[in-house]
Amino acid sequence: MRTVVIIGTGPTAIYTLRSLVRQPRPLTLLLLEAGPQAGVGTPYDPRRNTVEMLANIASVELPPVVETLLAFMRRRPDDTLSAWGLDRGRLGERDFYPRVALGAYFAEQLALLRDEALAAGHDLRVHTNTRVKDVVPIETSIRIVAERDGAPWSCACDKLVIATGHLSVEYPHKALTTLDDDVKNVAILGSSLSAIDLATAMASQRGLFAGARYQAFPEAPPLRITMMSRGGRLPEADFFCPLPTTPADGFAEADVLRxxxxxxxxxxxxxxxxxxxxxxxxxxxxxxxxxxxxxxxxxxxxxxYFAERDGADPFAWARRNLEEVRRNAKxxxxxxxxxxxxxxxxxxxxxxxxxxxxxxxxxxxxxxxxxxxxxAAVPPRSVERLLALREAGVLHLEKLDPEYRVEREAQGGRVISGGGAAAFDCIFDATGQEAAPDEAFPFPTLRALLFANRDLGDDPGGRAIRVDETFRLVDGPNSMRNVWCCSLPFLLDERPFIQGLTSCAAIGQETAEAILDDFRVGPEPVDVTLGELIAQVAETSPVLMTDGLVLLAPAPQPAKA
Structure with a gap:
């Protein structure tokens, strides 16, 4: 059987797997997860999130894997729903749920897909605690070099999907919200949902949200939270509209491409x-x-677009916006x-x-x-919590100078903006995942091949990690056609709006269909043998060979006079 390896087990990997297992040809499918639990995904990992941290996607928006999110939620026992702060009688397809609930959803959908795969004759295995160290394309196959449970481990495959998701970032991580008693003055860089989640999780350690109010515990140390952003504004609440969305008349992707x-x-x-x-x-x-x-x-x-909002008090605007959103939803x-x-x-x-x-x-x-x-409008309950913290005197908002800087110390630090400086006991970065540079790509041999292809191609100063419409790595002298890069941080430069779960589903489907098309058609004929390719470039470019790998490096440039 043909073998497909998927690095990562988050939503993109799961949506890719869904399409692979729902076709008749038996496959060997191997999923590699660096952490101890498969399926949860970094943004929804219970090790990194508390129940106060909400996902900003409702069941009606989320492409189902085996079942809808709402169906999954309705099957949860009462004690689980209670632990998530949910009431069974108020579950709905447009409600927003804790991130940990989505993590549990995806973990269970992976288990259900595994049952589907085995029933259909696929050989599906999921390895946790398996951290991939390198990816080595060897002619028509790919070697994976990893550590599994701390010991060396490797395998080979016909096709590889890199679905590693978010890079390691400071937030979200619930350990960061565990405040010592001497922490009283906190800065959060950013004002998006991640920042709101962080603020509410910290405040929950020293008080209680009850509806639209927040009450600090009598014995708790005081807490002041300052959210800081360049815009100096708060996000608006998620608004009612028909879902799923359809392209706007006259402004679909095909119209833009024309x-x-x-x-x-x-x-x-x-x-x-x-x-x-x-x-x-x-x-x-x-x-x-x-x-x-x-x-x-x-x-x-x-x-x-921002003028009227920026001219108003941000918390007053947030209150009016929340009232409008709830009225329109009704x-x-x-x-x-x-x-x-x-x-x-x-x-x-x-x-x-x-x-x-x-x-x-x-x-x-x-x-x-x-x-x-x-x-990126946020759940209405998140705005409600912001306003509750504001009314309680806990939450403040500051606008940062575009050239602000942070000076960190062993304990806390300072935020310097507009000629002034403010000191804090803790400073958290909740600005979210940015596009990652090529140099951050985690697999050294594959990274070297990508850089070599770029420098030997038509755009030596451009991006090394480039994908086609199916997310297959773009070919060059070193063939990449059996590797798909679905790792969002390395796609954000050219696809700035693909961070959501609907994008994960679309990426997974496109990738799986391309892999299955390859298997149906068979391997493409090789126009030039590796030996001939070496001969063509040997006079101008050094050729490094290791373990069957051919790496073409750019020719050395003459020294400047």
Whole structure:
């Protein structure tokens, strides 16, 4: 049987596995998990999260694996629901659940997939405590070098999926929220859901949330939490809209790609924004007139989008927004402009690979902030908790200078911004996962091959980790066609909006279909043998050989005079 190895067992790996096991050809499937528990995924790991930390996706939005999230929740015993702070009678498809509940969901879905796989004749094994150290492509196969339970271990496979998920970041991690009694003044960098979760988890150690109120324990040390961000604003509450979303009329991905093809270099962003503005104006003419959309461009739209909110007290705005969201949920009223932006962000992202350096800078500074603010709306209960902490005098919000810096000390540190400095007992970074540089790719041999391919190709100064539309690593002199990179941090540069679970499902399906297509068609003919390839480049590039691996390094450059 053909062998497929998946590194990682989080949501992307599970969605990939779902498509692989639901086809008739028997496969050997091997999942490798670095931690002690398979299936939970880093953002939903019970070792890293408390029950106060909420996921911002509801069951109606989450692509089901074997069953829906709501069906899973309804099968939980009462004591489990109670431990998660949930009431069986109030479970619904649009409710938001703790991250640990989603971790339990994915872990159980992996177990159910394993039963499906074995019944269908697949050989499926899941190895925990198995940390992959290296990936070595050897002609038509791939060697995996790892440590399993602390001992050397290796295997070989026909196809490899790298689904390692988030890199190791400071937050979320529930151990960080365990505060010593002498910790009274805390800074949190960021104001997104991760920051809110961190604030509520810490506050829960020294008090109790009861509905819309927070009451500190009488004997608890005082606590002051300051969330700090460059925008100086709070996220808005998740709003009612039809789900799942459908592409906006006239602004689907195919429409954006046509604009990309028709636009000269350096003019792509403006052309796509013009089409986006037309769609937004048609969706909500009153909103378009209110912000002066006809006079805005790709650079000024973000300022107009945030203007009214930035002119108000952020907590007063949050309270009005929460009331509006709850009112609209009861009446199922849709705010047209919000829904239009939500429906268009993934289509807009299709133009990102075609943006030049200046356009990319402009996109990051403007429109990207709008789309992220829109789709990263947080559970209404999270906003309610923010307001409760504010009313109790615990929570504060500060706007940071764009050039702020943090000076950490053995205990606490200082945040320096705008010519002033503030000292804190603890400083936590909750700014989230950023795009990872090529140098952070964790598998040294595969990384060296990727760099060699880049330097021997048409873009020696560009990205080394590049994937095609199925997330297969782009080919070069060193063949990568049997390796798929689905690790989100290394995809964010060209796919800035793929961090959600719906994206994990789409990535998993695309990857699995490409693997199965390969198995149906068979291996591609080799145009040039390895020996011939070595001969072609030997005069200009050194060739390193190790364990059957051919690594083509760029030719040495002449020394400068």
């Amino acid at each position: 604009l990309v093809d028709a636009s000269p270099p350096g003019r792509v962003l403006d052309a796509v924004f013009a089409a986006f503005a037309d769609m937004l104006a048609a969706s909500d003419p009153d909103y378009a007139e209110g912000i002066g959309l006809a006079g805005l461009d790709a650079d000024s739209f973000a300022d107009a 009446t199922q009223h849709v705010i047209a402009w919000r829904y239009a932006i939500l429906r268009s962000h993934e289509a807009f992202a299709a133009c990102v690979p075609a943006l030049d350096e200046d356009e990319m800078r402009r996109f990051d500074m403007g429109l990207k902030r709008v789309f992220v603010d829109n789709y």
